[in-house]
Amino acid sequence: MRRRDFIGLITSAAVSLPRLAVAQKKPVRIGWLVFGGGSLGRIDQSLKEALSQGGLVDGSNLQIIYRYANGHAARLPELAEELVAQKPDLLLAVGGDILKALFDASNGTIPVVGGVSDSPVRSGLAVSLANPGKNFTGVTFLTDEMAAKRMELLNEVVPDAKRVSVIFNPQHLDDELTFARKGAQSFSIDVTAHPISNPEELEAALRSASASGANSLFVVASRLTSLVAPRIAQYALEQRLPVIAAWREFAASGALLSYGPDRIFEAKRLAGYVQKVLRGTKPADLPIEQPVKFELVLNLKTARIIGLPISRDLMLRADDLIE
Numbered sequence: 001m002r003r004r005d006f007i008g009l010i011t012s013a014a015v016s017l018p019r020l021a022v023a024q025k026k027p028v029r030i031g032w033l034v035f036g037g038g039s040l041g042r043i044d045q046s047l048k049e050a051l052s053q054g055g056l057v058d059g060s061n062l063q064i065i066y067r068y069a070n071g072h073a074a075r076l077p078e079l080a081e082e083l084v085a086q087k088p089d090l091l092l093a094v095g096g097d098i099l100k101a102l103f104d105a106s107n108g109t110i111p112v113v114g115g116v117s118d119s120p121v122r123s124g125l126a127v128s129l130a131n132p133g134k135n136f137t138g139v140t141f142l143t144d145e146m147a148a149k150r151m152e153l154l155n156e157v158v159p160d161a162k163r164v165s166v167i168f169n170p171q172h173l174d175d176e177l178t179f180a181r182k183g184a185q186s187f188s189i190d191v192t193a194h195p196i197s198n199p200e201e202l203e204a205a206l207r208s209a210s211a212s213g214a215n216s217l218f219v220v221a222s223r224l225t226s227l228v229a230p231r232i233a234q235y236a237l238e239q240r241l242p243v244i245a246a247w248r249e250f251a252a253s254g255a256l257l258s259y260g261p262d263r264i265f266e267a268k269r270l271a272g273y274v275q276k277v278l279r280g281t282k283p284a285d286l287p288i289e290q291p292v293k294f295e296l297v298l299n300l301k302t303a304r305i306i307g308l309p310i311s312r313d314l315m316l317r318a319d320d321l322i323e
Contacts, residue, residue, distance in 0.1 A: 035076075116140050
């Protein structure tokens with residue numbers, strides 16, 4: 001059996017959930033906090049589809065109450081309070097900063113389920129992965145701890161990248177910048193950090209990165225930086241700078257490469273947690289799972305535009321090539 005066929009078989013089995021037998025007369029109610037605006041992104045949408053496949057259909061036996069932050073992290077606590085006031089059966093989100101807002105607002109009164117990029121233990125959402133012990137459970141992508149590997153890939157693809165600018169959201173609860181700095185030291189790479197707290201701050205951060213003399217960009221993945229990924233990629237193409245990040249969305253938007261967990265696959269796993277909690281299992285008793293599927297995505301079109309050769313070995317190692 002071919003490797004990709006085997007992975008497809010495993011993926012199908014992993015996300016095939018038993019359908020929820022719903023006997024209640026009224027729909028269950030989920031409060032869903034979304035970082036973007038107006039509609040669900042591909043990760044949230046994949047989770048919603050997995051819920052439907054498992055028997056929880058919005059508008060039928062499920063009522064979803066949405067709140068949208070429109071890319072502004074400062075609004076998350078306020079919106080979380082609004083959702084808690086609706087007294088849903090469960091609070092749901094993908095993103096550490098979003099979930100922390102829900103966790104704090106609920107104060108242990110409403111179960112919280114979701115996916116986080118960092119360690120939920122470091123961020124205070126759980127006592128341990130095996131025994132969360134609090135009111136949150138779900139999956140951790142552990143994106144931050146893979147930052148050193150992404151620095152290694154950057155050094156492999158761009159060996160002369162000796163000054164790297166990191167674009168990051170300081171309100172995003174992870175340690176990717178710390179791990180990235182440690183990884184950079186191994187290759188004698190200087191790192192400069194350029195924070196953005198909302199989309200409007202991106203242009204100034206990019207100008208600051210250029211002024212620092214950076215010859216590559218390292219983007220710390222978050223819901224905010226994902227929203228502005230196309231703008232980062234466009235700027236980098238204009239300046240002929242390679243960009244590396246964790247999530248596929250960045251490579252799809254024009255970054256040189258991404259390496260990290262397959263977030264669509266991992267988000268779909270959350271549907272099983274939602275089902276178990278709605279059946280009565282306490283989040284404190286549901287182990288938080290780590291990612292099981294990772295992907296390396298190379299954007300060959302971007303490599304050609306910026307004049308960067310990609311080795312055959314790296315292309316063979318890639319899970320996807322964007323032509």
